[in-house]
Amino acid sequence: MDAATVRLDPEPSILIESLRDIGYSFNSALADIVDNSITANATEIWILAIPDDEFRIGIIDNGDGLSNDNLKQAMRLGSTNPRQKRALNDLGRFGLGLKTASFSQCRRLTVVSRNNGKTAGYTWDLDLVVEQNEWNVIERTDFEEISFIDELGDSGTLVLWEKLDRLTGARGSGRVDHTRIISEAQDYLALVFHRYLAGEKGLDRISIKVNNLLLEPIDPFNAKHRATQASPVERICPGVTMQAYTLPHRSHYDSQREYEHFGLSGGYLKSQGVYLYRAKRLILYGTWFGLAKKTALTQLTRVKIDIDINQDEIWKIDVKKVSAQMPEVVRERIKALIATIGAPSRKAYRRRATRLTSPDVYPAWNVEQAGEKRLYKINREHPVIANLRDSLDTYDSENLGTVLALIESSFPTESLFYDFANNEEGVTFAALEDTEFRNAAKTFFSAMKQAGHGDETILSIMQSAEPFQSRWKDTLDALGIEEH
Secondary structure (H helix, E strand, C coil): CCCCCCCCCCCHHHHHHHHHHCCCCHHHHHHHHHHHHHHCCCCEEEEEEECCCCCEEEEEECCCCCCHHHHHHHCCCCCCCCCCCCCCCCCCCCCCHHHHHHHCCCCEEEEEEEECCEEEEEEEEHHHHHHHCCCCCEECCCHHHCCCHHHCCCCEEEEEEECCHHHHCCCCCCCCCHHHHHHHHHHHHHHHCHHHHCCCCCCCCCEEEECCEECCCCCCCCCCCCCCEECCCEEEECCEEEEEEECCCHHHCCCHHHHHHCCCCCHHHHHCEEEEEECCEEEEEEECCCCCCCCHHHCCEEEEEEECHHHHHHHCCCCCCCCCCCCHHHHHHHHHHHHHHHHHHHHHHHHHHHHHCCHHHCCCEEEEEECCEEEEEECCCCHHHHHHHHCCCHHHHHHHHHHHHHHHHCCCHHHHHHHHHHCHHHCCCCCCCHHHHHHHHHHHHHHHHHCCCCHHHHHHHHHCCCCCHHHHHHHHHHHCCCCC
């Protein structure tokens, strides 16, 4: 007996509301629309976010544009087959991104496209869908009534978001920090599309403006810095390549601001790990895919993995293009390389630690090996400390030793380790006041002079020792020396 089939069409009013909760953030939704512009061969993209009485967002490009029939098809949910062969620059896949990304943020989506001198437009109004319980779109002919339509050129597309209930919190307080939202979106897009913004080899350079501000690419690998360490590009398997980077240590940057810029929004500790690119568009970043823990010693390590668009199913790229699962063949290869990948970063820090504890630079703290343990002790032979000790009588000298031992034994090791592991950039120590610094510099120089060292030797030592190394100009000023 043949089995009977029963047609069960989804309820539009219910499904359309469910589609809004796929999980897009404002930034990922915006990036999905930009994907469509790049796929349409756009070289210029404008994003206008107007925080007036009714917050509206327009995304306009100078791409190829769509005919009326093609635009109507593009407005259909599931407009393309995710398994069909795609162009190399096609950043889409499911035929859902335009709609689901927009619905996640607004209740009214309008798309106007211009192609070969002809303009077409359609609007999804979710309130109308719910009211009529039908998959009905509105065909637009009243183009002059559409916001930002004047920004559309001879060819290209305008995507307009209205009724942004999710963004403006219409169901909540109704308040929104437009400045913060727009600023965070700028940083996000500058990172996700940095290779396109930079015009990397093999890509046509694009420009993205947000409220007339031209975005500058944010390269998470800081590849142009002279102190960045990059491994050769390695082909792991067909369609997948990998390259590891170790970013420069803080001491190689000219300013704290520049250093923090490349730490990205989460800081170096959270931003370490794999940066996964699909067609050179950043999909996700700052993860080791469960293969390694994020530690302070590897926080400068970032690994670029490039995958082709035909890897989508293998990597399980989701609709939002913000998550993926590493296939086993790549996972095993990365797992085998984890120790090697992290080595340059650990080496950078350990090399710095070795330098700071070298007897040639007179550190304030020494590291001593005691069996399997490492002891951190105040360096009694540091010229400033030794100078003070030698100026005291026996009783006061012994008291000084007791004070130093007390400081050593009560050092908050666990607290420092915890803070450093969770937020290295937030850990700092009190700097010497100017008068204290000048006295320390003079005392150090005088003590070394009395020990029989020449001026050039002393200055060479001080230039490699903290706190004088990081404040070298102040050191020379304290000693009355002009640098030539």
